[in-house]
Amino acid sequence: MWTRLRLAFAAILLLLLLTASWGQGVPPTSAQTSAAWVHLDVPPLRLHALPHTYAAHHLPDLAREAQASLNRIAARLDMPVTTPLDIYFVERIFWQGGVAYGSKVIISWPARNYLRIPIAAYLDHELTHALASRLTQPDGETNALLAEGLAVWATGGHYGVEPIHHIAAALARSPNYITIPDLADNLHAYQHETAYIEAGSFVGYLVETYGLETVKRLYASANTPERIIGRTYAQLERDWLTWLRPIPNDPAIAHWFDLRVRIFDAMRTYQETFDPAARELPPEPSNWTAEHVRTYAHTTQDPFAIVLETLLADINAAHRCGDLDAAESLLQRLTTAMRARAPTDADLHARLETVLAVQNARRWAQGDPTAAPPTPAVLLWAPLLALAERTGARLTITDLATLSPNHAVATLLIEKRWSDTSLVLQWQTTNTGTKWLITAITEQTQRSRDLCTKSPIASTTNRHSRTSTLVWLKPMRASSW
Ligand SMILES: [Zn+2]
Incomplete structure (x- = not known):
């Protein structure tokens, strides 16, 4: 039973790593730094993302957004584009999430996107910088x-x-x-x-x-x-x-x-205090070291920082959707919790417990002997679902069927709240007689509602x-x- 549970659990974690990623991934060594990116060419755009990141998993969607943005901006500036432009997507939010170096731009596009700025706004803004860099003169x-x-x-x-x-x-x-x-x-x-x-x-x-x-x-x-x-x-x-x-x-x-x-000033206070790496501006990607790859392929794993990021995401969602009273009251809770450096209300305590439960469960699934074994399976699912919800994804089991004693299929609907796409995943496990294996994961991306x-x-x-x-x-x- 434990083996089956552990494998089932590993399967869930794998899915979440693929989708509602907590920024996991294996950082490359320095020798691999230049080859650290995965690429997608849609001329004249060249898209790059760090492996195992949320952006890497969504490059085709991002390519469509980037092409639309480039068409928009080239027309807006009346500047046809003939030479390549490079867009690098990273997992950690730095500053407000975008920077341009000539024809190269870097954009944060993480699974847990606490800024909730639409991708089109990032692309339009940074691609304007990239095109406008051609307007400057060498001695201008x-x-x-x-x-x-x-x-x-x-x-x-x-x-x-x-x-x-x-x-x-x-x-x-x-x-x-x-x-x-x-x-x-x-x-x-x-x-x-x-x-x-x-x-x-x-x-x-x-x-x-x-x-x-x-x-x-x-x-x-x-x-x-x-x-x-x-x-x-x-x-x-x-x-x-x-x-x-x-x-x-x-x-x-x-x-x-x-x-x-006030929200963005509080966000910068969050970065300075709880995720100082977010206050560093990444250099031009050709100058990256292995340390840069490590920094930007991941984001913070500190449990309380994750809680604060989920609260920031809620604040920005409320403000963006026009619910200013809710945004104001959430902002006060964020400010209070940041000052205390600890949860200061029941909801924040619950969020922290959820994050800790899932981090423990992940360590347990990876065989960490210090992790406490989770008990009934239903208790394992609950925090996962709750965390997925709170860290940027709505994860719904739309179907969970045991087709035979040795074959089970689960269909999960994963809606990314910070994205306009959602994923439908079907995951199958088969018992070989001695252990359960994941035999198939199929994925389908669909547009989600506003x-x-x-x-x-x-x-x-x-x-x-x-x-x-x-x-x-x-x-x-x-x-x-
Ligand atoms: Zn700018």
Whole structure:
């Protein structure tokens, strides 16, 4: 019975490693570093992922998203793509989850995605950087105001399609406003979400006023706009603020954005305190060492950090879906727990117990003599199901049948809450007389429904016009200006 249980358990764990991965995988040695990636070519894109990661398992889905994104961005920037672009997907979230080095971009796409930023937003943003890198001259000027502003504008928002001019108008009336000359001087010194939205709206204003081609020329003389359009950043800031002025004051947008800032500031506190590796920016992949592979093929296994990440995921889900009261209350619980460095309410205690139970069960299935043997099978399933649910997957046994005394089939539906795809897996085990073996695992990917019960951004949102708004907020009177 124990052997059968252990094998069945190993099967479940294998499935979860393949799907709702806890970031497991065998890190390569340094000699294998350059060959550490798995690849998928969809010219002109070249996709790369670290073996055994969530992204590696979803490369075909990611390729479709990346092709759609590239088409979108190439049209948006009016820049046809003729040379290869490389996208590297990693398991650990670093910073906000994306970075570009010329035509190479790195994007975090983990199983336990606590940021809940849509993949399209990452791809649009980083591929804009990759294309825009061709606008710079060897002896030209660059600055982050134009680089990040162009990426936010081309994406239609920062972490998705968002009403950037409405948010900027709210910021311009708030004490958190950052001046454009300050952003031009050193954008990365300021509050991240605020700086990026202001930059996106500012670049959007420049495109609407001076045209895309002029903005592209400005990109190569980024520190001296007066050379291209005859106005300094201080003068352009006054023009932009005048342009934003007709947008009516909207406390709901201001509240929504203020909460985003506090959520992402809390997220950065989480990273600094509980997953310091997430505050390191990965270098260009050709410069990676075996240590980089180890760092980015995995994510934290600390049980309490996993609990905090599940809470962060819930916070971002609530905020993204427009449930601001829930997001606010979850954020307070996160802040309290991070200060205490321990679970501070019954739900967090339950989450921690679940994580510990499954980590123990995994060690037991791997033959670790220090792991406590789990008892009845039903008790083994329960924490697995609960953890799958809480760490990013909804795992439902849709069928579990013993076809004969020596042959069992389980069909599992695994819905990834942070992804728009789900997996249907069928796993068969056969008893050879002395032990049970996994004889087949079949997998089918299917699109899943929109995960928000109320979508924060309507499909009717006009992503590139000043009439875009958050539909769960009260309607904007765009025609008034
Ligand atoms: Zn960027």
